[in-house]
Amino acid sequence: MASHRRPKQSSQAYTAMVTATAAAAVAVSAQSASADPLPDPNKKGVQAQVDRLYEQATQAVEKYNGAKEKAGVLQKEVDALQDTAARKRSGLNDLRTRLGSIAAAQYRSGGLDASVQLLLTSDPDGYLDKASFLDQLSAQQVDALEQYQSQQRDLQQQRGQALEKLKDLQDTRKELGDKKKEIQGKLAEAQRLLNTMTAEERAARSAEDERANRSSERVELGNEGSASQRAAAAFEAAKSRVGMPYVWGASGPNSFDCSGLTSWAFNQAGVSIPRTSQDQANAGTRINSLSALKPGDLIIMRTDLSHVGFYAGNGQILHSPKPGAQVRYESIERSGMPFMWGVRIG
CATH class of the missing domain: 3.90.1720.10 (endopeptidase domain like (from Nostoc punctiforme))
Structure with a gap:
């Protein structure tokens, strides 16, 4: 059987590793857990309590990771919907300008029809539902009005979808914050318990971890x-x-x-x-x-x-x-x- 040997690390990498490991084990910076062995339910004392807290923290970490991944996906979807809505808004403004030109031409040729005023100032859907008004417009004008109506509906739909995604994103970000607090709380409590251990007990725990690391080099x-x-x-x-x-x-x-x-x-x-x-x-x-x-x-x-x-x-x-x-x-x-x-x- 082949024996694994861990490659040597540079002193800089080793220093960084030791610093990061100490930070993870000591405080609640923004860094800590995801998988500790299940403690013996019959085992008593600080060691068992710390192990249980680490396990609970690691379980919360995976939920945190899931919420973080979901938040990233939702943010991309919100950005895409908002970009699409902005493009539709721009197209709608261009079409509105065309309708303004139609209205101006009507005014020069004999006055602005009241139905066109209604369209430009309020509700194109209501306007288009009145078939008698359509008889007064050319095919080109009707086409422009129908495009305006369709694009306005699309814009409203895009805005509605964006608002729903934004709400989901806000809820997911709240979940992220809650999970982060939960993880930090578990780790802080574990550290508090570790601080109650005697120097001899802490040394024994450190030695156990070091033995696990050393045995990894000779596996x-x-x-x-x-x-x-x-x-x-x-x-x-x-x-x-x-x-x-x-x-x-x-x-x-x-x-x-x-x-x-x-x-x-x-x-x-x-x-x-x-x-x-x-x-x-x-x-x-x-x-x-x-x-x-x-x-x-x-x-x-x-x-x-x-x-x-x-x-x-x-x-x-x-x-x-x-x-x-x-x-x-x-x-x-x-x-x-x-x-x-x-x-x-x-």
Whole structure:
């Protein structure tokens, strides 16, 4: 079996990694969680409470990521609708100018018809419904009036659609703010609890994380190939990020949450996949058995599908696990998170 060795990092990159990791683990900047092992429900004490808070924060992170992605889509739709409405408004103004010319010509030839006055000042629909008035206009004039009526209706429809999208966007942005507060609250409470631990307890926790990071450098992955060239390319990209810090809401290139790592890696392979773990769970062909997975397949973890990583071979997952941790390899069995299914991207 082949042994994985993490590439050496420059001192500058290492300093940045340490700084970012410390910031993620210590405070509520705008950075923190997406996937910690499920704590033992029978375990008591501060350690278990911190683990539960981290898990709750990571679950909220994926909802935050989903709301952020939705907000981006809605903003593009609103911009497109507003651009279309602006073009229609411009065309309507041009047509109104033409109608003004018709009215001026009528006035010079014998006075402005009251029906044309009604059209230009208020309701063209009501005007066109009066067939007796149409008899007084030429075919060209009628065509201009009908165009005006049609474009005015289109403009009203575009404005209505834009207003609906704007409301959706406002609601989604509120959801974003709520999720951000929830995440920050969970992390702040976790930090408060960590601060109550003795120096010996904190040292033991740090040592446990460091052991996990070191064991990642010596992991045996085996020699099994990926199911496709794209999966292989994405997996290679993810492997190049080993040692990068976990940061909630981050999608690379130097920090990641769980789904940020997988979406970034596939993007490097020229494949666009959804941003959240829940959406990635349905992004390709489902693989129900761990034994059927190949390196580069996605692994969906937890019953709420709130964690995702790459299958790395030999029972290992490559993932960005939790606040204060780094992108690393870890035994799926020992991760403490239930395996739901794998996803093969083609």
